[in-house]
Amino acid sequence: MNFKFKTHMIIFPQIIIKILMIMKKAIFLLSLLFTPFLYAQNSENIVQGNISSFPDYAIIKTKMNLKDVVTKADSIPEFPGGIKVFKRKYFESIETLDVKIKEKVDTRLYFIVEKSGYVRNVKAVGTNKKHVEAAELGLRRIFARWKPATINGEPVRYLMYFPLTNKEY
Template identity: 30%
Template sequence: MNLSFAQQNDEFKSAKDYFDYQRFMLNSEFKRKFDNEKDITQKIAIKKDFSEFMVKLDSIQNTAFIGTLIKVKNREDLEKINVKNLPELRLNPKKEDLNKEAQYPGGFETLRKQIADLFYTDSVLPDQKLLKTNVVFVVEKDGSIANVQAQGENFTFNRQAEIAMYLLPEKFSPAIINGTPVRYRFRLPLSMSFD
């Protein structure tokens, strides 16, 4: 279980744990009710109620994640004010100085798939069939990510991309210079098609 939460910061982990527990409790209660019901019409109604509850829970969870994102971004912005961190954040090692670039376990395809799986698409009301954003973030020396900023035309799509990044289940392997892990700014273009 520890590996699945390796990347998530404490705020996102806490929110996710809370809603996972609520989902588990609702699932158990509806299953018990469904199993005890003999009437097929009532079973269908219970199944429908369960689906509606889960959709509402997903929406409430997303609202909590947005609040968590605001809290995390505010904290990161306050940390940037600390003058000794500013030069390190601005500098990105030159590719020729790197012994190893920062990498996500399984590579870019795994990263993109996990982001898509974590993405709450119901919050995005696209006026276009294809939405794009560029996500810029810092891979820290320990492989965690920070300072996630998504830039694209759709504000909601950008926020959902940032939330998905903070919820990634794995850490990156950090960039290495002369055998020492270094902070590294990363850019990841994302796009999603909506039908």
């Protein structure tokens, strides 16, 4: 009996080590497979449409200079490194807020990428004033120059819209 116990003690860790090695290789291969999907710029998150169809049009038309602004273009504005890099830098620069467990964050961020590629007219709209101020300040802390949107090869002023909400998991 004592002999069987010792052999099980030796075999069991070896099996676990083999399983862990297989899992490690599988995770590595999957990460190689899905990396291009994670870093490709994606315009699905960027709303393109009529300015008057934006959720807060009544508010932003009084707070922002919308003269010559478009929301549809041949090419949308591009942040250096892509939209994922912009989002990462944005969330790194935004102040951490104390959000209560059941508190809903519903802030919408609007800004204009000028013909020169610089961001102007930053406006956030939402129900919580602290969240709105933090959203605006977070964007103002990013000083990178965008590649402007173009129509027929000419740069145009482009209104960007990002909804900031929390999700329940």
